[in-house]
Amino acid sequence: MDFRLINLHCPSCGSAMKGDPTDILFLCTHCGAGAILADEGLEILQTTALLPAAGRRAEIWKPAWKIEADISIADRVLFGGRRSASSTTRRKFLLPAFDLKLRDLSRLSRGLSNTEESISEIPNEPCRGGRLELSDALILLRYLIIEEEAEQPDRLASLKVEIQPLSHKLCLIPFEKSGSQLRCAITGISISAGDST
Numbered sequence: 001m002d003f004r005l006i007n008l009h010c011p012s013c014g015s016a017m018k019g020d021p022t023d024i025l026f027l028c029t030h031c032g033a034g035a036i037l038a039d040e041g042l043e044i045l046q047t048t049a050l051l052p053a054a055g056r057r058a059e060i061w062k063p064a065w066k067i068e069a070d071i072s073i074a075d076r077v078l079f080g081g082r083r084s085a086s087s088t089t090r091r092k093f094l095l096p097a098f099d100l101k102l103r104d105l106s107r108l109s110r111g112l113s114n115t116e117e118s119i120s121e122i123p124n125e126p127c128r129g130g131r132l133e134l135s136d137a138l139i140l141l142r143y144l145i146i147e148e149e150a151e152q153p154d155r156l157a158s159l160k161v162e163i164q165p166l167s168h169k170l171c172l173i174p175f176e177k178s179g180s181q182l183r184c185a186i187t188g189i190s191i192s193a194g195d196s197t
C-alpha cells in the first residue's frame, strides 16, 4: 500500500508535520507539540508520552487518547430484577487512536488503562496513524465500560452508563516490533500491526 504524504504546519513552531492522508492526529517531531485536524485547521492538543516498562524498548510510537472522566453507573439491573446501588467513579483511560481490530482495541485499552504509568519526554520521532476522533474515543469508552460490567460474575440484564469527560490529551505509547505484530512496550500485549507500521 502506498501513502500520499500531506504537509501541514505545526501550530506551535511552524515546522511541517507529516502524516498519512487519513490521519487526524499529528505530532511535531521538531518541538513535540501534538495537534488534531479540526475544521479550521490544526489545533494544539495537550500531549504526553509514556515510558516503556523496564527491559522494553520504544521502537515505534503510536497515538492514544488519555481521557479522565467521571463514570456513573445507574439502574444496574440483574436477571431476576435485583438492582445494584448506583456509583460514580473518577477514572483514567488510555484508548489507542490508531486502526486496530475491536478485540485488540479492547484488550490494549484495558491493559493500558489498568497499568501504572510513567511519563516520558515527548520523543522526537514520528507518531503516525492517529485516526480516532475524540467523540469516537468516548463511544469506545462506553463500549469498554459496558463490556467490563457485563463480565462481572452476576448476571447483568441492563444498566445505564453516563460518562462525564474531565480532560483529554494525546498520549504517545511505545511499541516494539515483533514480526507482523506490534508489542506494547508498557503492557507486553501483542496486537496485529496491519499496515500501521
Ligand SMILES: [Zn+2]
Pocket: 010, 011, 012, 013, 014, 015, 028, 029, 030, 031, 032, 033
Ligand atoms: Zn512544532
